[in-house]
Amino acid sequence: xxxxxxxxxxxxxxxxxxxxxxxxxxxxxxxxxxxxxxxxxxxxxxxxxxxxxxxxxxxxxxxxxxxxxxxxxxxxxxxxxxxxxxxxxxxxxxxxxxxxxxxxxxxxxxxxxxxxxxxxxxxxxxxxxxxxxxxxxxxxxxxxxxxxxxxxxxxxxxxxxxxxxxxxxxxxxxxxxxxxxxxxxxxxxxxxxxxxxxxxxxxxxxxxxxxxxxxxxxxxxxxxxxxxxxxxxxxxxxxxxxxxxxxxxxxxxxxxxxxxxxxxxxxxxxxxxxxxxxxxxxxxxxxxxxxxxxxxxxxxxxxxxxxxxxxxxxxxxxxxxxxxxxxxxxxxxxxxxxxxxxxxxxxxxxxxxxxxxxxxxxxxxxxxxxxxxxxxxxxxxxxxxxxxxxxxxxxxxxxxxxxxxxxxxxxxxxxxxxxxxxxxxxxxxxxxxxxxxxxxxxxxxxxxxxxxxxxxxxxxxxxxxxxxxxxxxxxxxxxxxxxxxxxxxxxxxxxxxxxxxxxxxxxxxxxxxxxxxxxxxxxxxxxxxxxxxxxxxxxxxxxxxxxxx
Amino acid sequence: xxxxxxxxxxxxxxxxxxxxxxxxxxxxxxxxxxxxxxxxxxxxxxxxxxxxxxxxxxxxxxxxxxxxxxxxxxxxxxxxxxxxxxxxxxxxxxxxxxxxxxxxxxxxxxxxxxxxxxxxxxxxxxxxxxxxxxxxxxxxxxxxxxxxxxxxxxxxxxxxxxxxxxxxxxxxxxxxxxxxxxxxxxxxxxxxxxxxxxxxxxxxxxxxxxxxxxxxxxxxxxxxxxxxxxxxxxxxxxxxxxxxxxxxxxxxxxxxxxxxxxxxxxxxxxxxxxxxxxxxxxxxxxxxxxxxxxxxxxxxxxxxxxxxxxxxxxxxxxxxxxxxxxxxxxxxxxxxxxxxxxxxxxxxxxxxxxxxxxxxxxxxxxxxxxxxxxxxxxxxxxxxxxxxxxxxxxxxxxxxxxxxxxxxxxxxxxxxxxx
Ligand SMILES: Cc1cc2nc3c(=O)[nH]c(=O)nc-3n(C[C@H](O)[C@H](O)[C@H](O)COP(=O)(O)OP(=O)(O)OC[C@H]3O[C@@H](n4cnc5c(N)ncnc54)[C@H](O)[C@@H]3O)c2cc1C
Ligand SMILES: Cc1cc2nc3c(=O)[nH]c(=O)nc-3n(C[C@H](O)[C@H](O)[C@H](O)COP(=O)(O)OP(=O)(O)OC[C@H]3O[C@@H](n4cnc5c(N)ncnc54)[C@H](O)[C@@H]3O)c2cc1C
Ligand code: SF4
Ligand code: SF4
Numbered sequence: 001x002x003x004x005x006x007x008x009x010x011x012x013x014x015x016x017x018x019x020x021x022x023x024x025x026x027x028x029x030x031x032x033x034x035x036x037x038x039x040x041x042x043x044x045x046x047x048x049x050x051x052x053x054x055x056x057x058x059x060x061x062x063x064x065x066x067x068x069x070x071x072x073x074x075x076x077x078x079x080x081x082x083x084x085x086x087x088x089x090x091x092x093x094x095x096x097x098x099x100x101x102x103x104x105x106x107x108x109x110x111x112x113x114x115x116x117x118x119x120x121x122x123x124x125x126x127x128x129x130x131x132x133x134x135x136x137x138x139x140x141x142x143x144x145x146x147x148x149x150x151x152x153x154x155x156x157x158x159x160x161x162x163x164x165x166x167x168x169x170x171x172x173x174x175x176x177x178x179x180x181x182x183x184x185x186x187x188x189x190x191x192x193x194x195x196x197x198x199x200x201x202x203x204x205x206x207x208x209x210x211x212x213x214x215x216x217x218x219x220x221x222x223x224x225x226x227x228x229x230x231x232x233x234x235x236x237x238x239x240x241x242x243x244x245x246x247x248x249x250x251x252x253x254x255x256x257x258x259x260x261x262x263x264x265x266x267x268x269x270x271x272x273x274x275x276x277x278x279x280x281x282x283x284x285x286x287x288x289x290x291x292x293x294x295x296x297x298x299x300x301x302x303x304x305x306x307x308x309x310x311x312x313x314x315x316x317x318x319x320x321x322x323x324x325x326x327x328x329x330x331x332x333x334x335x336x337x338x339x340x341x342x343x344x345x346x347x348x349x350x351x352x353x354x355x356x357x358x359x360x361x362x363x364x365x366x367x368x369x370x371x372x373x374x375x376x377x378x379x380x381x382x383x384x385x386x387x388x389x390x391x392x393x394x395x396x397x398x399x400x401x402x403x404x405x406x407x408x409x410x411x412x413x414x415x416x417x418x419x420x421x422x423x424x425x426x427x428x429x430x431x432x433x434x435x436x437x438x439x440x441x442x443x444x445x446x447x448x449x450x451x452x453x454x455x456x457x458x459x460x461x462x463x464x465x466x467x468x469x470x471x472x473x474x475x476x477x478x479x480x481x482x483x484x485x486x487x488x489x490x491x492x493x494x495x496x497x498x499x500x501x502x503x504x505x506x507x508x509x510x511x512x513x514x515x516x517x518x519x520x521x522x523x524x525x526x527x528x529x530x531x532x533x534x535x536x537x538x539x540x541x542x543x544x545x546x547x548x549x
Numbered sequence: 550x551x552x553x554x555x556x557x558x559x560x561x562x563x564x565x566x567x568x569x570x571x572x573x574x575x576x577x578x579x580x581x582x583x584x585x586x587x588x589x590x591x592x593x594x595x596x597x598x599x600x601x602x603x604x605x606x607x608x609x610x611x612x613x614x615x616x617x618x619x620x621x622x623x624x625x626x627x628x629x630x631x632x633x634x635x636x637x638x639x640x641x642x643x644x645x646x647x648x649x650x651x652x653x654x655x656x657x658x659x660x661x662x663x664x665x666x667x668x669x670x671x672x673x674x675x676x677x678x679x680x681x682x683x684x685x686x687x688x689x690x691x692x693x694x695x696x697x698x699x700x701x702x703x704x705x706x707x708x709x710x711x712x713x714x715x716x717x718x719x720x721x722x723x724x725x726x727x728x729x730x731x732x733x734x735x736x737x738x739x740x741x742x743x744x745x746x747x748x749x750x751x752x753x754x755x756x757x758x759x760x761x762x763x764x765x766x767x768x769x770x771x772x773x774x775x776x777x778x779x780x781x782x783x784x785x786x787x788x789x790x791x792x793x794x795x796x797x798x799x800x801x802x803x804x805x806x807x808x809x810x811x812x813x814x815x816x817x818x819x820x821x822x823x824x825x826x827x828x829x830x831x832x833x834x835x836x837x838x839x840x841x842x843x844x845x846x847x848x849x850x851x852x853x854x855x856x857x858x859x860x861x862x863x864x865x866x867x868x869x870x871x872x873x874x875x876x877x878x879x880x881x882x883x884x885x886x887x888x889x890x891x892x893x894x895x896x897x898x899x900x901x902x903x904x905x906x907x908x909x910x911x912x913x914x915x916x917x918x919x920x921x922x923x924x925x926x927x928x929x930x931x932x933x934x935x936x937x938x939x940x941x942x943x944x945x946x947x948x949x950x951x952x953x954x955x956x957x958x959x960x961x962x963x964x965x966x967x968x
Contacts, residue, residue, distance in 0.1 A: 014659035014677075014685055043658045044685065046618060075615040163961035192921065303840030336803040336833040338925070338941050341792050342913070345799060356831075356854065377854060377875040416838060425837055426606060429946060445837050450925055451947070454954045461957040465573055 004129055005037040007063035008121065009054050010099075011045040011070035017104040022114040029118060033125060037061055045070050051083050058087035065093050065131070067124040069117070071100040090135070092478075092536045095128035097121045123545040130544055132535040134478045138471050139515065141227030142245040143167065145463055148219060148406070151179020152449070153441030153456045154250035155201045160460040162210035166468060169242060170205065171217040171233055173402075177202060179252050185280035186317055187449065188309045188343055214240075218402075222247075222409050225500070225516040226436025227472050245467035246436045248459050249420065251406065251443045255395035261300040262393060264363055269370055270391045273297075273310050280317055290389035292325040293318050294372055297394035298332060299360060305446045307394045308334040312343045314392070319350045326352040327386050329361055329374055337448045355384070363391065397446060410437060411499040420444040430459040433497050435516050438463055474514045478535055479524070483509035485531035492523035492532060551575040553968065555959055556643055556727040558631060558903075561589020562945055563937020564733030565613045566952030567959075572622035574960055579725055580617070581626045585650055585688035586678040588614055589735050591945055593679065595766035597811040599818035604838060605811050606945040611681040613949070618683055625684060626723065627654075634730070634907055638932025639968040643725045649718035654684035656713035661687075663705035663714065669693045675705050675714075686713075728968055729932045729959045732917060733952060734903060736938040739790030739798070739892040747789065749890055752862040757789075757892045758805060761812055770819055773887055775865035779820050780887040784870055785809045786857055787829040791893035800914055802893025803942040806833040809891045810846050817849055826851045826885070828872060860888060894942040907933055916941045926955040934958055 008030055012018035018041075027039045038061050042050045045068065058066065066084050070076070073096040081091035097120040107113035145161055147154050150172025158168045176182070177198075184194040205211050217235040224230045229247060233240045257272050259265045266272065271279070279285045295315060297307035307330070315326045328347075333354075335341045348354065355361075361374035372386045399418050400406075407414065412432045415421030420439050423431045430438045440459035441452040466472070486509040493501045493510065500516035501523060503509075510531075512523070524532040530539070553576050557564045560582030568578045580587065588610055597605040617623055626647060633644040652663075652675070659677055664687065667673045674694035675687050695702040696716055706714035741749035741757045748755045753775045756764075764771050773780055787809060791802040806829065813825045827850060834843045857872040866886050874881035896915035897903070904911050909928040912918035917935045920927050926934045936955035937948040 015661055016680065043660075046615075075612070076619065079619045160957065160961060163965060164957075165964065303834045303836075303843070305835040332831040332834065334833060334835045335792070335801040335831060336806075336835065336942075339800075341801045342799055345794065416841060419837070426604065426609060426946065427612070429950065446835060454925065454947075454950050457954040457957050458950050461570060461953060461960075464957075465570075468574075 002064060004035045004065055005061070005063050006035050006065045006067060006125055006128060007038040007058055007061060008036060008040070008067045008069065008125065009045060009057070010039070010041045010121070011050075011068070012041060012043055013071060013100055013104075014044060017070075017100055020104045020108060020110050020113045021099060021117045022110060025114060026118050026121065030121065030125070033122070035065075035129060036125060037063060046076050046079065054083060055087045058084070058089065063087075064089060065128045067095050067097065067121065067128055069097040069099045069121045069124070072098045072102075090133040092134040093128065093131055095124040095131065097124040119548055122548045126544040126548055127541045130538070130541045132538075134535050135476045136473055137476050139227065139474055141467050141470060141472050142229075142243045143467055143470050144169065144242070144244045145467075146171070146229070146231055146242070146244040146247045147250060148247065149179070149250035149252055149441075149443070150174075150177040150213065150215065151250060151252045151441065152181045152197065152201065153252065153452050154179070154248075155205050156453055156456040157248050157250055157440050157460045158211045158213070159201060159204045159208065160457055161464065162204075162208040164460070164464045164468065165210065166464060167210045168212070169233070169244070170211055170213040171219065171235075172213070172215045173218050175216050177205065177213060177215060183274065183277050183281065185277055186313050188313045188339065219406065219409060225513045226434075227467060227515055229436065246438065246463040247410070248438045248440050248463055249406070249410075249432075249443050250440045250456070250459075251400055251403075253397050253419075253442050254400055256398050257393065257395050258300045261396075262363075264365075268365060269368065269389060270363075270393065272393055272395050273307070273314070274395060276314055276392045277310075280314065280321075288389075289322045290318075290324050292327070292386075292388045292390075294327045294329065294370065294386060294388040294391045295393075296329040296361065296363075296372070296391065298330040299394065300396045301394060302331060303334075303446075304394065304397060305334055305337070305448050305451075306397065309337065309340060309343070309448055311392075311394075312340070312347050315352045316343070316347050316350060319347070319352055324389075327355065327372075327388065328352060329355045329357055329372065331357060338450055397442075399443075410434065412437060413497075415444075417446070419446070428462075430455060430462050434499050435518060436466065472515065476514055478514070478519065479512045479517055480533050480535070481510050481512060482531045482533065483507055485529045486510050487529050487531075489528060491526050491528060495522050495526045497522065553577065553963055554579065554725075554727045555729045555731060555956075556581060556641070556725060557731045557733060559589070559733035559735055559937070559939065560584075560587030560625070560627070561733060561735040561937060561948070562591055562610055562613060563735070563939075563943075563948040563952035564589075564731070565617055566949040567731045567733060567936050567956040568623050569613065569616055569620065570953045570956035571959065572620045576622065576960070578623045579626060579727065580623055581629045581631065581645060583628070583630050584678065585627050586682035586684070587617065587625065587627065588679065588681065588683070590738070592681060593766055594762040597765075597808070597815050599814055603811045603814060603842060605808065609945055609949065614681055614683050627684065628688075629723070631903070631906060632722075636726075638962065639728050639966060641727050641730060641932065643727060643730075645723040645725065647721045647723055649720065650686075651689040651714060651716055651718055652687045653713045653715065654686035656711045657686035657709075658711060659685050659687060660710065663687060663709055666704045666708055668702065668704065669695055689714075728963055729934070730907070731934045731936050731952075731955050731959065732903065732907065732909075732928075732939055733936040733955075734897055734900065734939045736894040736942075737897050739802075739895050741789055741890045741892050743796065744789055744890070746859045747786065747857075747888075747890055748860045748862060748868075752860065752868060752888075753865045754868055754886060755860060755888045755890065757890045758808055758812070759892060761889060762808075765812075765815070771816070773866065780816070780823055782824045782885050783813075783816060783826070783887045783889065784857075784868075784883075784885040785813060785825070785827045785889045785891055786870075787827065787891045788856055789890040789892050790895065792830060798893070798895060798914060800942065801833065803833065804944045805891035805893050807836070807839065807944065809889070810843065810850070812889070813850050814846060824851070825849070826853055826883075828853050828855060828857055828870075830854070830856055894938055897939065900939065909933055909935075912941075924958075925951065926958050932962065
């Protein structure tokens with residue numbers, strides 16, 4: 001190996017670093033360290049001018065290892081690596097010390113902060129000395145997307161992708177597209193009917209050359225990784241095999257009635273919201289017009305986004321169609337959606353009466369009537385007895401019955417309330433833990449339709465961004481398994497959250513899929529045989545860092 | 550690289566999200582912002598983490614601003630406003646007016662020498678809009694600046710080590726031609742003084758949620774404005790300026806229940822003995838993970854259904870809150886030492902002006918309207934889209950998602966028209 005020449009570039013970050021860290025003192029001490037060929041302090045290293053200067057410094061001084069001491073690498077890590085690359089070095093010959101968030105911003109005492117920053121920078125210096133080159137390569141990826149679930153959200157995803165000129169295969173397990181929306185009598189906001197929404201989208205799906213919609217179809221098997229998935233799709237007796245660059249799950253949810261939670265059973269004029277939808281949709285089913293109807297929710301699913309809009313609009317439909325007395329009993333109305341407060345006011349003005357309870361009301365069946373005893377909070381907690389011909393209860397939102405098979409086929413996990421779990425709800429709200437697999441709509445969050453469509457659009461454009469060029473850049477063998485040490489214990493396989501590890505039984509070793517690996521480091525940490533090495537976070541590098549502390 | 554350009558009007562988190570989505574897909578973006586920095590309202594908000602992150606999303610703002618900084622496809626035009634727009638999708642001509650900043654952001658390194666020397670009192674006239682500002686440069690506020698108010702002061706321009714200050718700048722006209730436009734002009738916070746009976750602006754210890762955001766983000770904690778002591782007994786009043794047709798705001802602001810609960814937890818985290826009561830109509834607890842957070846809140850926070858109608862100040866430290874006690878069936882009075890009004894989101898005062906310039910419609914409450922309620926980004930003018938809270942209340946993640954959606958619709962619309 002050539003002589004190691006380390007360049008250290010320190011940012012004062014508009015004085016927010018230099019205010020509490022003595023950079024001149026640090027420079028003087030760093031200059032004495034072995035292999036350190038250059039130490040430079042600059043303003044705002046993220047600015048184009050400063051970056052130009054660093055590049056020049058690297059080239060002019062023959063620097064072959066770079067340390068940058070600045071803000072969190074979360075913010076500019078990529079940009080800094082690009083900079084090093086532009087100066088002709090491999091992007092992994094860089095180590096970043098975060099002396100802003102982890103030091104100057106949080107330690108007002110200048111002496112102590114300076115001491116700590118010095119330690120942080122020395123750690124980076126000792127680490128970068130041992131870092132290895134990781135090459136990048138460009139691989140071809142398929143520009144086709146598989147969309148699973150042909151509800152309104154799955155259709156929207158396919159349409160948007162088609163508008164963006166990507167081909168999609170849309171698979172729906174039922175005989176018809178449309179999902180839950182097919183069952184609804186009305187929708188909020190009330191300006192559009194479910195039929196109108198579905199018809200307009202169906203027309204676009206069937207009219208698009210980019211969309212191949214397969215109904216009565218399901219996923220049978222999936223292999224490969226991002227950019228290059230192979231899916232076996234079963235349609236009737238047929239089995240179709242296709243390649244995809246990305247997959248979007250839009251499998252929605254099912255609803256269940258939980259009699260254990262309610263303490264009573266369905267039947268005898270107690271029905272679920274879904275059953276009511278069906279009745280309102282085909283009026284023939286209504287044998288006798290109910291004189292009085294009660295709605296109750298917030299019992300098995302207190303934080304649902306769906307109970308409020310569906311109750312409000314159905315209350316309105318009943319009031320307008322039959323003129324019945326209508327009562328709504330709940331804890332909280334979830335009116336935080338477009339137009340919902342307005343709908344609530346309209347429903348109240350039409351004469352629907354609301355009871356907000358703290359304690360669950362008692363429901364008694366008597367002579368074909370349903371009596372509900374509820375505390376009226378607006379009347380000093382007086383017990384009120386309501387009598388209804390029909391009681392409509394909320395259902396719990398649950399994952400699809402075949403959820404478990406999809407989950408294991410795709411190797412993705414479930415989060416709170418059993419929705420699919422995103423990688424990071426905040427930063428990547430539509431990404432799964434597995435690269436190239438995205439979520440859209442109600443399979444990963446409890447959403448009303450407006451929000452679900454926004455989500456659909458986001459999932460589509462994330463997938464587009466990932467594969468539309470037909471190529472992906474990948475780090476080649478950044479993480480490697482030493483076949484001599486690997487004991488095939490499969491620990492790494494079980495721990496990898498991104499499903500990036502495969503076993504090669506012929507060579508008797510685990511190996512890591514470069515495209516799928518997200519560099520989290522868990523495998524290297526759990527491997528009992530210490531067979532897994534990160535080229536830029538190897539054990540010897542970390543030990544070298546620890547030596548400094 | 551595609552050869553198309555888009556104007557994004559408003560550099561809040563929604564406009565930023567639109568710009569980023571367009572830029573990564575190769576579009577040229579002009580991000581036009583009225584203020585000297587992008588970031589919008591949430592740039593001045595605080596992290597509401599206790600021992601755990603409480604998912605308020607405020608940290609997404611600097612995160613996204615950093616992405617803009619690293620994105621060469623985005624041209625920032627701060628201090629700028631739209632004067633005129635003509636043309637149609639694929640060929641809009643836009644005339645902007647850029648007010649002078651008097652500090653050249655290319656030269657300014659934010660060293661802060663100028664602000665130290667600025668003699669203007671009580672507020673310095675030259676300031677850094679935020680530690681996360683972009684452009685990361687000082688700006689001069691003409692109203693506070695002595696130079697512009699008849700005094701011969703040139704201190705900053707003489708002392709700036711980088712020669713970045715120039716008083717002799719006048720507004721500039723900028724002409725752009727773009728293929729599409731995204732409007733992301735955001736919201737105004739409800740002015741709590743409109744609810745006179747709650748005493749905001751009259752009583753020292755009545756604050757708003759916005760005041761809390763600012764205080765926590767600058768000082769890291771909150772004390773009683775009257776005495777500087779830690780608050781002991783705090784009331785939050787929800788729905789101030791929201792869910793109220795009488796004042797023309799017949800909608801839920803969607804953010805105030807969540808920020809109130811997060812602030813309440815944060816207050817108790819810093820002062821575990823502080824008692825907190827939240828007065829509410831309906832609690833908005835939907836959203837991933839929030840239900841679980843609410844269950845924790847219930848353990849230490851008292852929730853009372855009903856919105857107080859009146860507050861009186863007994864002494865600066867004693868605020869008497871009058872509310873309807875449904876349990877006892879009578880009007881109750883209770884003393885608190887701090888009252889927080891959970892103010893919500895309202896349309897921008899100048900939104901009708903923007904609507905007129907662009908020829909787009911306003912909806913019932915004054916937010917920008919969209920064509921079809923279930924395509925929430927397309928306006929009545931083809932090629933003009935809306936993003937974020939200028940279309941209606943949204944929190945930060947929803948504003949980001951909506952911004953990205955608008956951007957994706959732009960890409961799709963231009964592709965469909967072969968532009
Ligand atoms: C009772 C009720 C009332 C509602 N009322 C309103 C309202 O008034 N306003 C509003 O905005 N929102 C309302 N919603 C919410 C709204 O229905 C949803 O936002 C929307 O339907 C979600 O669409 P989706 O495509 O995600 O899910 P779905 O409509 O459930 O579609 C999912 C599709 O995926 C298919 N699928 C599932 N698993 C597989 C698999 N393994 N392989 C292939 N296909 C699969 C299913 O068959 C289905 O067709 C209501 C919901 C309910 C339950
Ligand atoms: C008190 C309070 C607390 C909140 N707390 C939270 C929280 O904890 N978590 C959360 O998720 N959300 C919170 N929110 C909501 C959050 O502030 C918004 O979701 C978010 O700021 C909306 O972003 P935006 O881009 O739509 O609008 P804005 O942030 O308002 O940005 C709009 C931008 O456009 C610019 N602009 C306006 N008009 C023009 C024009 N004519 N020309 C050029 N530029 C223009 C403005 O200067 C501004 O920079 C809170 C809101 C309030 C009121
Ligand atoms: S989401 Fe909010 S609470 Fe969590 S870290 Fe970010 S700013 Fe802090
Ligand atoms: S979010 Fe809560 S406080 Fe805000 S308007 Fe809606 S119900 Fe009222």
